[in-house]
Amino acid sequence: MKHVELDTGLVVAGHGRHYVVETPDGRRLICHPRGKKSDCVVGDRVRWQATLSNTGDEGVIEAIEPRRNLLFRQDDFRTKSFAANIDQLLVLVATEPVFSESQLSRSLIAAESADIPARILLNKVDLPGAPTARERLAPYREMGYEVIEASLKAEADAARTRLAPLLQGKATLVLGPSGTGKSTLINLMVPDARAQVGDISQALNSGRHTTTTTQWYWLDSERESALIDSPGFQEFGLRQIAPAELAAYMPDIRAHAKGCRFYNCTHLHEPGCAVLAAVEAGRIAASRHRIYREIHEELDRPTY
Ligand SMILES: Nc1nc2c(ncn2[C@@H]2O[C@H](COP(=O)(O)OP(=O)(O)OP(=O)(O)O)[C@@H](O)[C@H]2O)c(=O)[nH]1
């Protein structure tokens, strides 16, 4: 196959085996991958060819360009990709509903292992629970993550002004549990969000109210900055990570792991473990070590 003859495009949405591909001049069309395997993800750069048949598709994806990165989760049974070729992850949490620290940590670990920088956005700081949420995020600030506070609805203009420079020139994947304000964020930063989803995606999404698939939104007419909205999820498996690697992807644990007596210390029970000593001394948050233990046990279980 001669790639030079094929058109290039960006995958901006996926619906089962159908993908919405955006051409360099901004046109969007439906494509399906050649062959049975549908292994495209939003953010993929692809090469496609116009279809001559009347399948309803307008193009066939012939090739996927090598990915710069891929953020995904993996359990015993399957791998779920969020997006490819992203510049940063924005983990959205809120004062209410109370967020799961385990889910937050898992998102950050997945990003670390994929070498993708991450920030945390705490929404709804106008609510009385804000100080508690802030306190729960203190360890994350301390280990180096930027925590941005906002009230996306209550203080919309201030939030937009604060966020715009952080998103400038980047493709930002947003992950966060349902009810934290993801739709509010998209509508705040992407005024023409509905139009960008477009008739194609709306048709493929078959009348559902919320988008159930990942969607790429441009923030500017120059198409330099983008937000990628991914649907909420229940489980965040990290099977792609070997148990012995886990500490390296948790900055607070990593900072102490060098001081352990044994080079292959699991930081769970060993004598002379600098991580356990740091937990004891309060230099690593107890909640973080609990999460480390929980994930380590999960990764250590045999797969069937
Ligand atoms: N108090 C307060 N409420 C907010 C703020 N931002 C969003 N909300 C509310 O939080 C609720 C959830 O917001 P959405 O934007 O729909 O959240 P979502 O994450 O898209 O939720 P799903 O649609 O369930 O995925 C709505 O009732 C919003 O009005 C805020 O800054 N302050």
Ligand SMILES: [Zn+2]
């Ligand atoms: Zn140790």
